[in-house]
Amino acid sequence: MLEEQGPEWMSEEVKTGTTIIAVEFDGGVVLGSDSRVSAGASVVNRVMNKLSPLHDRIYCALSGSAADAQTIAETVNYQLDVHSMELGEDPLVCSAATLVKNISYQYKEELSAHLIVGGWDRRGGGQVYATLSGLLTRQPFALGGSGSSYVYGYLDAEYRAGAGRTDTQRLVVDTLSLAMSRDGSSGGVAYLVTIDGDGVEEKVFLGNELPTFYDQ
Amino acid sequence: MEIDSISSGSPASPSPLGAQPMQLNGCRSFRSMLGSPDISLANNAYWGIPSRRWDANAWKRQSSSAEQLPVLMSLFGGEMSLLRSPLQPPSPGFSFDLTERNAVLGRLLEGSPPPRPVKTGTTISGMVFRDGVVLGADTRATSGDVVADKMCAKIHRISANMYCCGAGTAADTQKTTDLLASNLALFSLNSQRAPRVLMAASILQDTLYRYGGQIGAHLILGGVDYSGAHLYTVGPYGSVDKLPFVSMGSGSMAALGILEDRYKPNMEVEEAKVLVRDSVQAGIMGDLGSGSNVDLCVITAQAVDYIRPYQESQYTNGRNRKYKYPPGTTALLSEKVVPLRMELVTEAVQRMETH
Numbered sequence: 001m002l003e004e005q006g007p008e009w010m011s012e013e014v015k016t017g018t019t020i021i022a023v024e025f026d027g028g029v030v031l032g033s034d035s036r037v038s039a040g041a042s043v044v045n046r047v048m049n050k051l052s053p054l055h056d057r058i059y060c061a062l063s064g065s066a067a068d069a070q071t072i073a074e075t076v077n078y079q080l081d082v083h084s085m086e087l088g089e090d091p092l093v094c095s096a097a098t099l100v101k102n103i104s105y106q107y108k109e110e111l112s113a114h115l116i117v118g119g120w121d122r123r124g125g126g127q128v129y130a131t132l133s134g135l136l137t138r139q140p141f142a143l144g145g146s147g148s149s150y151v152y153g154y155l156d157a158e159y160r161a162g163a164g165r166t167d168t169q170r171l172v173v174d175t176l177s178l179a180m181s182r183d184g185s186s187g188g189v190a191y192l193v194t195i196d197g198d199g200v201e202e203k204v205f206l207g208n209e210l211p212t213f214y215d216q
Numbered sequence: 217m218e219i220d221s222i223s224s225g226s227p228a229s230p231s232p233l234g235a236q237p238m239q240l241n242g243c244r245s246f247r248s249m250l251g252s253p254d255i256s257l258a259n260n261a262y263w264g265i266p267s268r269r270w271d272a273n274a275w276k277r278q279s280s281s282a283e284q285l286p287v288l289m290s291l292f293g294g295e296m297s298l299l300r301s302p303l304q305p306p307s308p309g310f311s312f313d314l315t316e317r318n319a320v321l322g323r324l325l326e327g328s329p330p331p332r333p334v335k336t337g338t339t340i341s342g343m344v345f346r347d348g349v350v351l352g353a354d355t356r357a358t359s360g361d362v363v364a365d366k367m368c369a370k371i372h373r374i375s376a377n378m379y380c381c382g383a384g385t386a387a388d389t390q391k392t393t394d395l396l397a398s399n400l401a402l403f404s405l406n407s408q409r410a411p412r413v414l415m416a417a418s419i420l421q422d423t424l425y426r427y428g429g430q431i432g433a434h435l436i437l438g439g440v441d442y443s444g445a446h447l448y449t450v451g452p453y454g455s456v457d458k459l460p461f462v463s464m465g466s467g468s469m470a471a472l473g474i475l476e477d478r479y480k481p482n483m484e485v486e487e488a489k490v491l492v493r494d495s496v497q498a499g500i501m502g503d504l505g506s507g508s509n510v511d512l513c514v515i516t517a518q519a520v521d522y523i524r525p526y527q528e529s530q531y532t533n534g535r536n537r538k539y540k541y542p543p544g545t546t547a548l549l550s551e552k553v554v555p556l557r558m559e560l561v562t563e564a565v566q567r568m569e570t571h
Contacts, residue, residue: 013429013453014451014453014455037455037457039451042469044449044451044457045449045457045459047459048457065453065455066451066453066455067421067424067425067451067453067454067455070421070454070455070456071421071425071454110312
C-alpha cells in the first residue's frame with residue numbers, strides 16, 4: 001500500500017469529549033470539569049484544565065474541539081481585557097457571555113466548540129450562561145459535553161435553589177464523578193473553580209479523592 | 217522536462233489547473249519511484265506556494281475559466297500570509313484559502329482520489345527534568361512500506377534555547393519549524409530579547425489553527441527560558457497542551473507507556489536521558505513506522521547537547537558506505553592506446569578586464 005496514513009487517531013481532530021458543569025449558588029458560582037482530551041480512541045492529555053479564565057472573576061468551561069475552544073477562550077480573554085480597560089472597571093458576566101456568543105454564532109458553521117460562561121459581578125452576583133450554537137441564555141445551572149447527557153436527571157433532581165457554597169461544590173463534584181464513570185470520553189481528575197465576591201478558589205480532585213457510588 | 221512529458225498526456229481541459237491534477241498524480245508516482253518523502257512539488261502546492269515549474273505550465277494555458285482567479289488568488293493569499301512578519305498584527309478571522317483550493321481540486325479531479333501527502337511514521341517524546349528538558353526521536357522516514365531515510369533528523373532547532381520534534385507529514389513539520397525559527401530570529405533581532413517558549417508555542421498554534429488541520433504537523437516543542445523549562449505539544453488543528461512529559465507520532469502509545477511508568481518530577485539528567493531513550497526504543501520496537509537510531513537533545517539553561525545519534529541501530533548490515541577501491545582491484549585484461557590527433561583550426565585571444 002503506497003498511501004500509508006498511520007493510525008486513525010493521527011489524523012483525527014483532538015476533541016475534549018467532556019463533562020462540564022456550572023452551578024449558581026447564593027453569592028457566587030461553581031464551575032467544574034473533567035480533564036480528558038481525546039483524539040479518536042486515544043487520550044492525548046489526561047490532566048487538561050478545561051476551566052479557562054476570561055477575566056479575574058469570570059471563567060469559562062471548554063468542550064468540543066480542543067483547538068476551537070482554546071482559541072475562542074483566548075480571543076474573548078483579549079476582548080474582555082480591552083473592554084474592561086475602556087470601562088475602567090470589571091466587566092459583567094453577561095458581557096463575557098455575549099462576546100463568546102458572538103463568536104459562536106458568527107462562526108457556527110466552522111466551529112465545533114461549546115463554552116459555558118460563569119462568574120461573579122457586582123451587579124448580578126453569581127451567574128451562569130450557556131452559549132450552545134450561538135444562543136445566549138442565563139440558567140441556574142448548565143451542563144455540557146458528551147458526559148452531560150448521563151447526569152441531566154441527577155442534577156435536575158438534586159439542585160436546590162439558594163444552596164450554600166460547600167453544598168454546591170459537593171453537588172458539582174458528585175455530578176462530575178457520576179458522569180466520568182459512565183462516559184468513555186470523560187475521565188482523569190476533576191477541576192473545580194469557585195467564584196464569589198471575595199475571589200476565586202481553584203481545587204483539583206485526584207482520582208482517589210473523587211466520591212464513589214454503588215459500584216465502586 | 218519530466219513535467220512536460222507528464223502533462224502532454226493529460227486530457228484536453230480548458231482550465232490552467234488541468235495541468236495541476238496530472239502533475240500531482242505524476243508527482244505521486246514520481247515520488248514513490250524515488251522513495252523520498254521530501255520532494256516538495258506536491259507539498260508546495262498544499263502550502264499554497266506556487267512552485268516555479270507549475271507556474272510555467274499554468275501560465276502557458278490561456279483560459280477563461282471562472283475558477284481560475286479565486287484559486288490563484290487563494291494561492292497567493294496563502295503565500296503572503298505565511299511570509300507575514302510577526303511584528304505585524306495577525307490577519308483577523310480564519311484562513312480558508314486552502315480549503316477553497318482543495319474543493320476546486322476535488323471537483324477537477326472528480327472520480328480519482330485526491331493526492332495524499334506522505335506521512336512519516338515516527339516516535340518522538342520529551343520530558344522536563346530538574347535542569348531543563350530532554351527531547352528524543354527515532355530517525356526513520358517512511359514512504360509507504362519503504363524506508364526512505366534511515367537517518368533523518370526529526371529534532372529541529374528553533375533557537376539557541378528551543379528545539380522542536382516533528383511528527384506527521386515530513387514537509388509540513390520541516391517547513392513549519394523553519395518558518396518559526398526564522399520569525400523568532402527576526403523577533404530577537406528586533407527586540408533584543410531571547411524568545412520565550414510560550415511565544416513559540418503561541419505562534420505555532422496561530423499558524424496551525426488558521427489552516428484548520430490542513431498542515432499535518434504534530435509537534436513537541438521544548439526549551440528553557442528565563443522562567444524555567446517548558447514542554448509543549450501542538451496538534452495539527454492548533455490545540456496546545458503544556459505537560460511534564462509527552463510523546464507523539466505513530467509510536468507514541470508505546471513510548472507513553474514507558475514514560476507513564478517511570479516519570480518522576482525533578483529527575484537527574486542521566487536518568488532522564490535513559491528514560492527518553494527507553495521510550496523512543498519502545499516505539500522503535502513496537503511500531504513499524506519507527507526505527508533506526510535514537511537522537512537526543514538535552515536543553516538546559518547553560519547549554520544544549522544535541523546527541524545524534526545517542527544510540528545506533530543494532531540492525532545495520534555493516535556496509536562501509538565507502539566505495540573507493542584501490543588500483544588493481546579490477547583485473548586488467550588488455551590495453552589499447554589510441555592517440556587523438558587534433559588540428560588547430562583557429563585561435564582567438566580575448567582580453568579580460570581585471571583590476
